[in-house]
Amino acid sequence: MTEEIIIAGFGGQGVLSMGKILAYSGIMQDQEVSWMPSYGPEMRGGTANVTVILSDDRVSSPVLQSYDTAILLNQQSVDKFESMVKPGGLMIYDPNGITRHPERDDIRIFQVEATEEAVRMKSPITFNMVVLGAYIKVNPVVNFDNVIKGLRKSLPERHHHLIPINEKAIQRGMEIVKEAKLRTP
């Protein structure tokens, strides 16, 4: 098994930390992992993206042009990465703020209303965990228990009191994710 994932959105949406938790989750189930961010000025305010690879074998290139899964959290990311999902691959996106929705019919597309849900939970910073929940529901490449273990490893000790709220957010994501209805049948 090798799963090549791109996660992209605005800086500050928790794109990199979501990738990191995913990578840690992979380690918890003995996978080989790599986490490759875009770095530099791009980090500051603009778009942020990270490539996460989970594999049973040694990971080869951390630089990719096509992905098994794209998790896209703003319009720029949908525009940039939609075409880079491998045929038969998976896309998960948050429709919040999206005006041009994905249109491909050779991939599976799911929506997770993570922005709204996180606000409803009165915990906007758990937005990325709602998205993560959606992903592991649709593609259980890592299981829930290992994600929680990964979360524990990823968060510094002083933030461990936030684990329950994050755990809840992941569960909510698993519940609310739904297959997107394409406008053009």
Add this chain to the structure above:
Amino acid sequence: MKELALMKGNEAIAEAAIRAGVDGYFGYPITPQSEVMEYLMLQKPEERTGMVVLQAESEVASINMVYGAAGTGKKVMTSSSSPGISLMQEGISYIAGAELPCLIVNVVRGGPGLGTIQPSQADYFQSTKGGGHGDYRLIVLAPASVQEMADFVDLGFELAFKYRNPALILTDGLIGQMMEKVELSEQKERVSEFDQSWVTTGKTKERERNIITSLNLDPDLQYEHNLKLQAKYKSMDQDVMFEKIECGDADFLLVAYGSSARICQKVVEMARSKGLKVGLLRPQTLFPFPSEEIARMARKVKRMMAVELSAGQMVEDVQLAVNGKVPVTHYGMLGGKIHSPDDVLNEVEDKYIGGY
């Protein structure tokens, strides 16, 4: 019980340095390697092992702090990125001339000049051909994973002390910024015995005074010194390291190191799935260079392609090793842009079909 961690390449170097029992780190911040000193400072190594970490006023100062401390036999290192490494060249030349062991890490970014902070492999010439003034070489290690970033710290010091020569880890922002699973080694004790035949720790009654210098005003003596250095560099061939991937039946050989080697691993997978017999030779040491193995492979394959994030630097060493036996071409992005596996595969297919 092995200790696993998810770390950036830069952080792995820092953690490995503490665990290797390094005595001192002297550095100056520059992207994309600032995590090395940041991580060290955060770890309070003065409490963990007694390691000294000092932020110098410039790369010029930090390499000269390394020079001074290395002359006392301690394990010392610095890290920087391309423009900073250029500033260090004078000091590195002195360290090589005075035959001191130390470790230098270059997390390469695109140049020339201030260039870009994105990954590049355009410092190959500087690293492997000397870099500063005079006839000297560094031991050059090229990690291709976060695990190797950690492992090569220890290896770098081992070779540096074996040959009393500076060792350089040549990596780039891609490996430096990437996080991977890394198995951390056991904590080593810091060394407390020093080879009194050369260190400047204070002249005792039992020995003559020791002098750390690269100066020899007598050309005959300087000539002799150079001959001795050249013999030492030649002898490093015994420590050449490389990895071969899918080379057994390959008739098209990619040669790539570091981040490009990672990309080429994928290229090999993709090419093989298309039935193309592509293999990869990955030098882990760039000096000494695996010339002998490449010459041997030149008798087995029909074509070679060096893949580097540069306008073609290592390709010259590949060509020298191949010595005209098979065509050798170069492929690579420049200036901080990274070639994707698809880009490289296109070039392979083009050459593969076009070649025969």
Add this chain to the structure above:
Amino acid sequence: MEVKEIIRPENLVYKRTPLLTDAYLSYCPGCGHGTVHRLIMEVVEEMGIQEDTIGIAPVGCSVLAYDFMDIDCSQAAHGRAPAVATGIKRLWPDKYVFTYQGDGDLAAIGTGETIHACNRGENITIFFVNNGIYGMTGGQMAPTTLEGMKSSTSPYGRNNETMGPPYKITELVAQLEGTHYVTRQAVHKPGPVRKAKKAIRKALELQKENKGLSFIEFVSNCNAGWKMTPNDSNIWMEENMFPFYPMGDIKVDGKLVNG
């Protein structure tokens, strides 16, 4: 009187410093470097710290200082001696580490290293020999060359307007928090020699107490570079250098003397 009767310990008035080697000094006859070398080595001997002392030689006339001093030495790149000393002292805090530098090395190309080592208060001693000229390379203008003074790169005299004025880096480093003891000395006459030796001893003793950096400037002559006889150069130095580079302590116990 027999020769043997004269050679008795009680008749000894002068002897070679045991910690100076037998190598011929490479300095011009009349130059002050040899005296400064001797004083430092006398103090090292008297303090019994040869086993714990590491000297850093610069680039300049005193590049071969390590040939003359019987202690472990490191030869630094031009201007980098304070950085080299920092590297050693940080890893060997119990050793005595000093740099020995000229004006071009310390106050021109090495200004950055000088200022920052002083500012960090490295527990080292900087011995700074200021003769207002680049001696080794053939008498070019130094950052400390006086206004109007002729050198091979200011053949019509230093023009402050176009070449910048000479500057007093010793007063400058005295302003920094990290320096503990800053003084200016000379070695051209017995009186100043005795004072200079006391300053050297004080500076090395301060290293033991981890008080910060000690900085001693020796205003010296360069009879060859100044194109004078040794005696004339010393007279010229007193008349011209001393008014601009006044003798005496600038900072003691971490406090400016005229602060």
